[in-house]
Amino acid sequence: MPVRNTALRPAVRRLLASVSCAGFLLAGCSGAPWSGAGTLSATPSHPPAPQGHAGPPQGHAGPEAQSGRAAGDKHPLGIHGIGPATRARIPDTTRQVLVVTGEGKDANTGSVVLHQRGANGTWGAVGGPWPAHNAMKGWTHDHRADDQRSPIGVFGLRDSGGRLPDPGTKLPYSQDKEFADSGTGFLGESLEGSFEYVIAIDYNRVPGASPLDKRRPLGEGKGGGIWLHVDHGGPTRACVSLPLDDMRELLLLLDPKLRPVVVMGDKKSLTR
Secondary structure (H helix, E strand, C coil), rough: CCCCCCCHHHHHHHHHHCCHHHHHHHHHHHHCCCCCCCCCCCCCCCCCEEEECCCCCCCCCCHHHHHECCCCCEEEEEEEEECCCHCCCCCCCCEEEEEEEEEECCCCEEEEEEEEEEECCCEEEEEEEEEECEEECCCCCCCCCCCCCECCEEEEEEEEEEEECCCCCCEEECCCCCCCCCCCCCCCCCCCCCCCCEEECCCCCCCCCCCHHHHHHHCHHHCCEEEEECCCCCCCCCCEEEEEHHHHHHHHHHHHHHHCCCEEEEEHHHHC
């Protein structure tokens, strides 16, 4: 369990109260490390997913992970919009894949669909499509701290939390007042409520820790603190955001026994 540094908290709160939108998002869900302590909720239920954007393939999903149908349909060949290079990074043992598809390499809007593989090998959409925002400047294969781009890749989804009580998710959940939200976003929108619910994306973090954990295995320069969180009506610095009700639905659908991952990037990158 990470050690709480209570002496730092007043300073952190004063800093959060004084920063603009850009500074706040930098602390909470982007390239710079989060300074809150949080709690360790559970041990990861499956082996770590790739931590970087371009790690070696983590398994081969076979023919069932080829192109599929629109959300809500079932199809034996797999997941719509994912090409062979992307598919090769999805572990064999994964049975839930959250696909975040950006509208373009430099776009900050897109859609999200949750796919699940049944016992017969058939993939089907079980959630979404949901509208989403990503980073202000779009997507990148080489994410850096404060580059205002979301990382492209395949990453584990293990840990969740938020300011609100656990809605009943099967994922480890850390309720903590340190999921602070204040200030304004890139478009002048209020950030209030952005971290009511969050799901940590396993990019440059220690799986099994609270989303608030600040350890960065790849170093501070590679950014971190990248989450799925509640949408505030505008682009983020690196995170992916969904409307509140959709975030709650996603939390209820994700199951660690199905070893969920997120496949995220612009449409062209994902189809490779």
